[in-house]
Amino acid sequence: MSLTELITGVEDHQKTLTIFNAGPTAAEDLRERFADRNVHVQTEQTESGRPGEFITLSEDTEVIAAASLNSFTDALNEGRQYITRDNSPYVSILDHLDETMFTSWSIQRMTAASREIEDRAWRVGQGTLHAGFQTLSTLQGELDLYERLGETDVDVHAYAVPDVEPPEYSTFSLHLERSNEIADSWFVVFDGGGDPTQKCALLAEEREPREFYGFWTYDESTVDWIIDYLEETYGYLEQ
Known part of the structure; x- marks a missing residue:
């Protein structure tokens, strides 16, 4: 396998960000932020509207990470989009967004x-x-x-x-x-x-x-x- 083949293998695995219980503005903002990434952004509503605004990351049909929408967007607003790690709440999402094209x-x-x-x-x-x-x-x-x-x-x-x-x-x-x-x-x-x-x-x-x-x-x-x-x-x- 070459470097190009490794990149192609990553490209073939698209992830999905699902935004729950948020208005259209939040979805459009994240679609814009991830326009250059191999990530599909979609919205859903829970029947009760609880537990408020949150976001999940899934691959195929498996949910692999979740966080509150506010903690995730705060991290993005602070510019923490590259290779950083700490114990903040948003890490569970951003950790799993590595190896995304x-x-x-x-x-x-x-x-x-x-x-x-x-x-x-x-x-x-x-x-x-x-x-x-x-x-x-x-x-x-x-x-x-x-x-x-x-x-x-x-x-x-x-x-x-x-x-x-x-x-x-x-x-x-x-x-x-x-x-x-x-x-x-x-x-x-x-x-x-x-x-x-x-x-x-x-x-x-x-x-x-x-x-x-x-x-x-x-x-x-x-x-x-x-x-x-x-x-x-x-x-x-x-x-």
């Missing part, structure tokens, strides 16, 4: 999501981080950040197609690959630094010019699979 993400949104993972690796301060930049010219714009990250105890690996001369670098490992998969893929993957709860990954492919389709996850087995695949497929290092 996003569509047509811009460079700006991909960069913001990548920063979440890079920051997590920085805070943990150890472990291994794998990052795919598509091309060396893209890596050049991130060189200072990745040199600083490589100065920590994090083992940093960067992957890119050589479209320019390699830059000078000293604190991370560079994988130069003349591969369509590397040219088309944007990924940032952190192994958690020994803490499984810190594992996370962003994986996407460029299907349209500068528009990316993919998913983020902190599922341990998915993160492990991506890392194993990268190491087995692109293990050779350019010196």
Whole structure:
């Protein structure tokens, strides 16, 4: 299985957000928020109107998470849409929205999501981080950040197609690959630094010019699979 096939497998599993006992405005707001995600948003009413406004997340016919509508929308309003975890009430929904496809993400949104993972690796301060930049010219714009990250105890690996001369670098490992998969893929993957709860990954492919389709996850087995695949497929290092 390739990185593209993994993305396609996630794409085939659509989830459903059901909003109970709320007016049409709430539904339209969430439809707009999730317009770029492979999530179906629908509304329902309980016969009694109780227990108030709440939301469920389901896959196929199974409900996998629930939360009050207010706690969920408050989290979204605070911008907690990427790879974050704590003990807040909304976590049960957002945790299960990892590995849900996003569509047509811009460079700006991909960069913001990548920063979440890079920051997590920085805070943990150890472990291994794998990052795919598509091309060396893209890596050049991130060189200072990745040199600083490589100065920590994090083992940093960067992957890119050589479209320019390699830059000078000293604190991370560079994988130069003349591969369509590397040219088309944007990924940032952190192994958690020994803490499984810190594992996370962003994986996407460029299907349209500068528009990316993919998913983020902190599922341990998915993160492990991506890392194993990268190491087995692109293990050779350019010196």
